[in-house]
Amino acid sequence: MSQDFRLDNVGMVNREKKISFKFNGKKYFGFEGDTIASALIANGVHLVGRSFKYHRPRGFFGVGVDEPYAILQLDRNNERDPNIRATEQEIFEGLEVKSVNCWPSVNFDIGAINNFLKMFFPAGFYYKTFMWPPSFWYKIYEPFIRMAAGFGEASIKHDKERYEHKYEYCDLLITGSGPSGLASAYAAAKNGARVILAEDKPRFGGSLLTSDVNIGNQTGVEWAQKIIAELKSMPNVTVKNRSQVFGYYDHNMLVMSERISDHLPKTQKYLPKQRLWYIRANEVLISSGSIERPLVFGNNDTPGVMLSSAAKEYMKVYGVLVGKKPLIFTNNDSGYETAIEFKKNGVNPIILDTRSDPSSDIITEAKNLSIEIKFSYVVVAAKGYKKVKSADIAKISDDKKELFNIENIKCDCICVSGFWTPSIHLASQSGNKSKFNEKIDAFVPDKSKQQESTIGSANGIFTLEETIKDAFDKGFDVSNKITEKNNKISVPTVVEKKSTVHDKFWCVPLPKGKSYKRFLDFQNDVAVSDIELALREGFRSIEHVKRYTTLGMATDQGKTSNLNGLQLVSDIENKVVPQVGHTTFRPPYTPVSIGAIVGREVGKHSKPTRKSPMHSWHEKNNAVFVDAGVWLRPRYYKQGNEGIFEASKREAKNVRQNVGVCDVTTLGKIDVKGPDAAEFLNRVYTNAWLKLPVGKARYGVMLREDGIVMDDGTTTRISENHYHMTTTTAQAANVLSHLEYYLQLVWPELNVNVVSTTEQWAGAAIAGPNSRKLLMKLFPNLDVSNEGLPFMGYKEADLFGVPAKIYRISFSGELAYEINVESDNGYFMWEKIMEVGKEFQIQPYGTEALSTLRIEMGHVAGSELDGRTIPYDASLEGLVSKKKDFIGKRSLNRSAFTSTDREKLVGVVPIDKTTSIPEGSYIVKDPKAKFPNPKLGHVSASCWSVEYDNPFSLAIIKDGKNMIGQKLFAMSPLKNKTIPVEIVSSHYVDPEGKRVRS
Amino acid sequence: MLYINCPHCGLRSQNEFAYGGDATVKRPELNKEISDQEWDNFVYLRKSPRGKHLELWHHISGCRQWIKVERDTSTHEIFKTYKANEAIE
Numbered sequence A: 001m002s003q004d005f006r007l008d009n010v011g012m013v014n015r016e017k018k019i020s021f022k023f024n025g026k027k028y029f030g031f032e033g034d035t036i037a038s039a040l041i042a043n044g045v046h047l048v049g050r051s052f053k054y055h056r057p058r059g060f061f062g063v064g065v066d067e068p069y070a071i072l073q074l075d076r077n078n079e080r081d082p083n084i085r086a087t088e089q090e091i092f093e094g095l096e097v098k099s100v101n102c103w104p105s106v107n108f109d110i111g112a113i114n115n116f117l118k119m120f121f122p123a124g125f126y127y128k129t130f131m132w133p134p135s136f137w138y139k140i141y142e143p144f145i146r147m148a149a150g151f152g153e154a155s156i157k158h159d160k161e162r163y164e165h166k167y168e169y170c171d172l173l174i175t176g177s178g179p180s181g182l183a184s185a186y187a188a189a190k191n192g193a194r195v196i197l198a199e200d201k202p203r204f205g206g207s208l209l210t211s212d213v214n215i216g217n218q219t220g221v222e223w224a225q226k227i228i229a230e231l232k233s234m235p236n237v238t239v240k241n242r243s244q245v246f247g248y249y250d251h252n253m254l255v256m257s258e259r260i261s262d263h264l265p266k267t268q269k270y271l272p273k274q275r276l277w278y279i280r281a282n283e284v285l286i287s288s289g290s291i292e293r294p295l296v297f298g299n300n301d302t303p304g305v306m307l308s309s310a311a312k313e314y315m316k317v318y319g320v321l322v323g324k325k326p327l328i329f330t331n332n333d334s335g336y337e338t339a340i341e342f343k344k345n346g347v348n349p350i351i352l353d354t355r356s357d358p359s360s361d362i363i364t365e366a367k368n369l370s371i372e373i374k375f376s377y378v379v380v381a382a383k384g385y386k387k388v389k390s391a392d393i394a395k396i397s398d399d400k401k402e403l404f405n406i407e408n409i410k411c412d413c414i415c416v417s418g419f420w421t422p423s424i425h426l427a428s429q430s431g432n433k434s435k436f437n438e439k440i441d442a443f444v445p446d447k448s449k450q451q452e453s454t455i456g457s458a459n460g461i462f463t464l465e466e467t468i469k470d471a472f473d474k475g476f477d478v479s480n481k482i483t484e485k486n487n488k489i490s491v492p493t494v495v496e497k498k499s500t501v502h503d504k505f506w507c508v509p510l511p512k513g514k515s516y517k518r519f520l521d522f523q524n525d526v527a528v529s530d531i532e533l534a535l536r537e538g539f540r541s542i543e544h545v546k547r548y549t550t551l552g553m554a555t556d557q558g559k560t561s562n563l564n565g566l567q568l569v570s571d572i573e574n575k576v577v578p579q580v581g582h583t584t585f586r587p588p589y590t591p592v593s594i595g596a597i598v599g600r601e602v603g604k605h606s607k608p609t610r611k612s613p614m615h616s617w618h619e620k621n622n623a624v625f626v627d628a629g630v631w632l633r634p635r636y637y638k639q640g641n642e643g644i645f646e647a648s649k650r651e652a653k654n655v656r657q658n659v660g661v662c663d664v665t666t667l668g669k670i671d672v673k674g675p676d677a678a679e680f681l682n683r684v685y686t687n688a689w690l691k692l693p694v695g696k697a698r699y700g701v702m703l704r705e706d707g708i709v710m711d712d713g714t715t716t717r718i719s720e721n722h723y724h725m726t727t728t729t730a731q732a733a734n735v736l737s738h739l740e741y742y743l744q745l746v747w748p749e750l751n752v753n754v755v756s757t758t759e760q761w762a763g764a765a766i767a768g769p770n771s772r773k774l775l776m777k778l779f780p781n782l783d784v785s786n787e788g789l790p791f792m793g794y795k796e797a798d799l800f801g802v803p804a805k806i807y808r809i810s811f812s813g814e815l816a817y818e819i820n821v822e823s824d825n826g827y828f829m830w831e832k833i834m835e836v837g838k839e840f841q842i843q844p845y846g847t848e849a850l851s852t853l854r855i856e857m858g859h860v861a862g863s864e865l866d867g868r869t870i871p872y873d874a875s876l877e878g879l880v881s882k883k884k885d886f887i888g889k890r891s892l893n894r895s896a897f898t899s900t901d902r903e904k905l906v907g908v909v910p911i912d913k914t915t916s917i918p919e920g921s922y923i924v925k926d927p928k929a930k931f932p933n934p935k936l937g938h939v940s941a942s943c944w945s946v947e948y949d950n951p952f953s954l955a956i957i958k959d960g961k962n963m964i965g966q967k968l969f970a971m972s973p974l975k976n977k978t979i980p981v982e983i984v985s986s987h988y989v990d991p992e993g994k995r996v997r998s
Numbered sequence B: 001m002l003y004i005n006c007p008h009c010g011l012r013s014q015n016e017f018a019y020g021g022d023a024t025v026k027r028p029e030l031n032k033e034i035s036d037q038e039w040d041n042f043v044y045l046r047k048s049p050r051g052k053h054l055e056l057w058h059h060i061s062g063c064r065q066w067i068k069v070e071r072d073t074s075t076h077e078i079f080k081t082y083k084a085n086e087a088i089e
């Protein structure tokens, strides 16, 4: 295999292992340890995408998280990952990636016509271009923007990969394994602290991997390897590579995404694809390093223009040359290091240094290697469309305003260095307001708001000696606060080349008569002229300029563009950068996949599934289930080829005619105990509770303080100081919190305890005219006569050897009982009821029949008690005590609640007695009235009345009771139905309530 | 994510708690004649201070106790936590 741009015997990739992958359908080779970027560059490929706005050709600009261009889409095991940075994604056998933002292909892109229409894409083009005419929006503009925008397409298929979450605690979290991270981790670990060291790249060492330095008589790389090996062997240290700490949240909670399988052909059986770590750290040392700053000149986005540090890393880590005729354009000594590296590998670079006469060790070394250096020189513009072919260069005046001797020289890449920008993102996220450091023309962290400190070049320290010393000290100091072991290790000696000061110059002026685009934000195509325009149009605040021009708003969050943007604004405004300030950094520092954020909580696992003890019986008997909160409840039991309508009608009818049994385990149950329990219930419920005798149940309604009905249910006095409260399935948790609130905070003097017993009891409601006969057979030794166990009575008894509680309560309006046994006996109870009930034609019924039964009885449920109704609205006025005070009573005096035209509960029957009324329909007087039709109210619940064999609905309408007898219309614009209806009483069946008392 | 020191359980993550609003609101006594204005203030009106705020949290996935937390609403700094009926300093 020959790769034109691969160096022999240089770099850290595994030459033993060749890997093939596909880019835009074409097969390429690389080595294990290559990224997509390094492997493509080795193959001489530089064109990888098109830019966001102008669709200009895009190559590689960086070598890591800062990469603004090389965003690809990855296909892996039939799954799709958009927004992959080619500079981070390692290659594996069978990898397939393709370019985004280009159509039909990266080489021939129709969108590139935007480049010639750039007068239509000025700053704020989103706000200007697509405004008029309005009818063009959804037909032309929106599809155009959607097709042109974005960095790939998300898959709409279910992601079969596994993502996990992990919670971890540590004394010290260190974010980055460069020299400062390693030194502080080592010092802290040796001092007994529990340390987590996170590195976003596969290899540890950060800048040590590419710099020519010595630490403790070893090369930087050797020292890094030794420290990492020792850290890995220590039980108090966790070392993680491919792990990016991307968010710094409150109270020292940091979140890290670990890419476990992204670099493997296939996820291993017991490993997730990615793992999200929630780390609560006592202390954090931010060692996220710095990112090289671009220099701004004409066409500086042409493929082949890249950061000089990236060019160096491609050589030293991957053994790859980014070009064979490199031009190094620099305002500081870093460019020289790259030039020296080229030279060592047999390539002759030319250095253009903006400074007039700098001198330092590094410059001397470059001169000694006879590298061609041009001082006071700049690149005016890159030439070439899909790849740099040459550059216009010029001598620049001392005041940096005028260009002389413009000439064109051949080159195949331009490596730029505009000095360094500390990565202060995490510190900024933690609440640390940064300060501007004049010496380095960049912001560095200021005072900590949380337990964090920034070290190394992220803190603006650019000499290794100072970095190592400061990091050892900080590692010791923060660990000693926690461990107090005083185990301080000595700082190793550091040998490095001394560099001199950088030049504050960053933007090359345009030569006369030229209008080259000079880009600031490479990912969002924001050029110098866009910022100038925004300022001319009156934008001043940097936050506004950012949003108007989209500077720094792309997925790279302006890692390479922020400071140059600020420099430009301050230059135009005649301010200094700190006066302009910078925009806020927010998490995530790098893009995080949605899968990692969601973790295992997808589909059925997004919430727990609760099943009653009788669940398996329901399954065996063809129950069709419905989600009721987190519970699964039988909706109906299917017989033959019945649908939901036939089955629920059959079940409901059987309750009215014979007897049915319903699983009511899901109802909320709360034990209320204590000498003041009666007084407490009296305050919680709207009706009177002080005189309820032992062995009796009562129906109650509870309000919120604003007078709205919160919940309803029956509560039974089991013994003197013990009540058994039931709540609706949905409100069980809220009611418990509500009771605890009043007991703990408002009336702590009440001696009452509450505890949830929902899971302790299995419940079966038996309802229908035959239910007493059934009860007699189930409890032969118990007096279940109307006198022995009257309506709202309560008895404890023995069910074939199992202790049971019997409540004579009814939701269906029929003679009914609810039997509770301990959960473990639930299945046994159910089977016994079915077995004994056979002779009485018992059938199980589900929630659909349950609904039918309660609707035709006019019993309210969640669809009526919908967070808007007060007791009077739901015909519950009889339950509101005039004598005593209770939670929410004072609110019932509000004028809105006492007004006569409040919407109240009624029944609705279609005139034709056949057309079902859709739930949610409006009740109106005149169906032909102009839209929006004045509405009297809405239909809250509908059923097929089994008593009268016609449709019946409940509705909540204005002036409810007085409307009874009126002929109105139910309108459902959604279903496109208008149904003539008659308003009737909500108590459609057995309005006197004889059956429940029979 | 906040780290809340439950006075009953110790330091616990925010996701074990439910927020309960302003802890300085006092419910009017039962059976007491009060003006519409007073009742309205109790039910609806809340200050939304920038800075120190005494608020209720309910340790629903822990001890189920309601606690009071003194927190800075802009920095999220938690100064002190109290049991439901502990005297506030």
Ligand SMILES: [Zn+2]
Binding pocket: B006, B007, B008, B009, B010, B059, B062, B063, B064, B065
């Ligand atoms: Zn607690």
